[in-house]
C-alpha cells in the first residue's frame with residue numbers, strides 16, 4: 313500500500329480505529345525513541361542493554377503506522393495534504409523507516425558513539441514529516 317517498508321497487515325473497519333491505531337503506534341514509538349534520545353543526548357545514563365531493547369522495539373514499530381493512513385481516514389492531527397500528496401508522505405515514511413532501522417542497528421552495537429551518530433538523522437525524519445503533514 314504505497315510505503316514499501318511498511319506493514320500491510322490490517323484492514324480497519326472504522327476511520328476512528330485507523331486514527332486510534334496510528335496515533336497509538338506513533339505514541340508508543342515516541343516513548344522508545346525518547347529513551348534512546350535521552351541516552352544519545354546525555355540526559356540519561358547510557359545503558360547498552362536498554363538501548364538495544366528500545367532500538368529493537370523501535371525497528372519493529374516503525375513499519376506499523378503507515379498502513380493506518382488509508383483512503384478516507386482523514387482526521388486526528390493529520391493534515392489533509394497526506395491524502396493529496398500520498399507519494400510525498402510515503403517518501404517521508406520510508407525515510408523514517410530506513411533511519412529507524414539504522415538507529416536500531418546502532419543501538420545493537422552497544423556503542424554510545426554510534427547511537428549518538430544515528431539519533432539525530434532519525435529525529436530529523438520525524439520532524440521533517442511533522443512540519444509538513446501534522447497539525448499541532
Ligand code: ASC
Pocket residue numbers: 342343345346435436438439442
Ligand atoms: C520524538 C517525538 C517526535 C520526534 C521529534 C523529533 O520523540 O515524539 O515527534 O521525536 O521530536 O524532532
